[in-house]
Amino acid sequence: MVVVPSAASREMAPESLPLGIIPAVDMSAPSGRGELARRLVRACAERGFFKAVNHGVPARAAARLDAAASAFFARPARAKQAAGPPDPLGYGCRNIGANGDVGELEYLILHADPAAVARKAMVIDAEDPSRFSVAVNEYVDAVRRLACRVLDLLGEGLGLRDPTSLSRLISAADSDSLLRINHYPTSAAALRGPGDRSCTAEDAKSGNSNGGVNGTTIGFGEHTDPQILSVLRANDVDGLQVLLPDGRGEWVQVPADPAAFFINVGDLLQALTNGRLVSIRHRVIASTSKPRLSTIYFAAPPLHARVAALPETVAAGTPRRYRPFTWAEYKKAMYAHRLSHNRLDLFHASGDDAADDEHN
Ligand SMILES: C=C1C[C@]23C[C@@]1(O)CC[C@H]2[C@@]12CC[C@H](O)[C@@](C)(C(=O)O1)[C@H]2[C@@H]3C(=O)O
Ligand SMILES: O=C(O)CCC(=O)C(=O)O
Numbered sequence: 001m002v003v004v005p006s007a008a009s010r011e012m013a014p015e016s017l018p019l020g021i022i023p024a025v026d027m028s029a030p031s032g033r034g035e036l037a038r039r040l041v042r043a044c045a046e047r048g049f050f051k052a053v054n055h056g057v058p059a060r061a062a063a064r065l066d067a068a069a070s071a072f073f074a075r076p077a078r079a080k081q082a083a084g085p086p087d088p089l090g091y092g093c094r095n096i097g098a099n100g101d102v103g104e105l106e107y108l109i110l111h112a113d114p115a116a117v118a119r120k121a122m123v124i125d126a127e128d129p130s131r132f133s134v135a136v137n138e139y140v141d142a143v144r145r146l147a148c149r150v151l152d153l154l155g156e157g158l159g160l161r162d163p164t165s166l167s168r169l170i171s172a173a174d175s176d177s178l179l180r181i182n183h184y185p186t187s188a189a190a191l192r193g194p195g196d197r198s199c200t201a202e203d204a205k206s207g208n209s210n211g212g213v214n215g216t217t218i219g220f221g222e223h224t225d226p227q228i229l230s231v232l233r234a235n236d237v238d239g240l241q242v243l244l245p246d247g248r249g250e251w252v253q254v255p256a257d258p259a260a261f262f263i264n265v266g267d268l269l270q271a272l273t274n275g276r277l278v279s280i281r282h283r284v285i286a287s288t289s290k291p292r293l294s295t296i297y298f299a300a301p302p303l304h305a306r307v308a309a310l311p312e313t314v315a316a317g318t319p320r321r322y323r324p325f326t327w328a329e330y331k332k333a334m335y336a337h338r339l340s341h342n343r344l345d346l347f348h349a350s351g352d353d354a355a356d357d358e359h360n
């Protein structure tokens with residue numbers, strides 16, 4: 001495992017210089033929009049991941065959401081369970097998905113649509129549901145804007161004929177985007193202690209455990225995110241690690257920065273760009289010093305959206321890698337598999353798909 005020196009996440013150097021291990025991108029575009037677009041494409045192609053600074057999301061929106069989330073996680077187990085089980089949305093504890101994965105966390109997964117947030121807020125904050133939904137909606141609006149900006153810049157940097165085609169997928173009124181809030185207590189016992197009913201009896205009996213690596217405990221196991229783009233912000237507690245996509249199997253620690261956003265390419269963006277941008281594997285190592293609170297906006301298209309390589313990314317030398325599919329089809333495959341599964345492998349193009357491209 002590589003531990004990143006603090007200098008490694010400096011503002012990314014101009015194109016001719018090496019990319020920092022964790023590329024940091026100044027979203028205020030001090031070197032101009034064209035340079036910002038090139039930097040984003042390079043970061044997403046070589047790392048699948050970058051740290052966004054000067055991102056324009058108001059600190060107030062982040063603070064308000066964190067306060068609402070912390071108030072929820074501080075509630076008694078029984079009250080939190082009223083917002084679960086995660087089927088797949090809602091409150092969950094230790095169990096991740098329905099295929100046997102476990103982590104050292106409790107979480108809330110919400111649909112980002114304001115009507116869905118309002119419904120869930122009735123159980124999450126029964127005393128004052130609008131307090132919770134206002135905090136979530138304000139935050140979601142701000143991170144969606146950031147995600148759209150990133151996608152528009154990627155569209156420009158990739159030379160798409162319609163550079164806004166990527167952002168339109170996630171800004172559609174029926175987009176299937178999610179907001180996930182993860183709370184990792186300092187000790188796994190906090191999720192399982194005597195009298196703590198926050199995890200189901202079935203989970204306690206199942207003996208499921210998440211294997212540690214070199215004496216560490218995995219908080220959230222390795223995986224790629226299935227959607228288009230993930231926009232993550234966490235408190236000042238380390239734990240997030242990314243796997244460098246060079247095939248050498250090196251996990252890199254991402255130093256915490258509560259003022260920044262960590263943005264990663266999801267499976268759909270890898271498919272849309274025919275593998276030019278890479279969906280990066282990442283995981284969280286549990287901390288023993290301080291609870292970690294992280295919030296991730298998963299920007300997704302509508303369920304019926306067709307996901308196919310953009311024409312600008314397909315050429316004779318770079319044939320179509322994945323067969324076209326809908327987000328609904330991909331989601332079905334995703335929920336049928338474990339967290340660490342390489343889901344894009346299920347959608348590899350056959351020889352016939354590639355041959356079709358040559359005739360088009
Ligand atoms: C084990 C699983 C949890 C997950 C659905 C899945 O079957 C495989 C993908 C998982 C993941 C990873 C990124 C996000 O945290 C998430 C919400 C998503 O969209 O895909 C989770 C799913 C989940 O926890 O429901
Ligand atoms: O909690 C974190 O910091 C990251 C979790 C994650 O990768 C996810 O929820 O998909």
Ligand SMILES: [Fe+2]
Nearest residue numbers: 223224225282
């Ligand atoms: Fe993730």
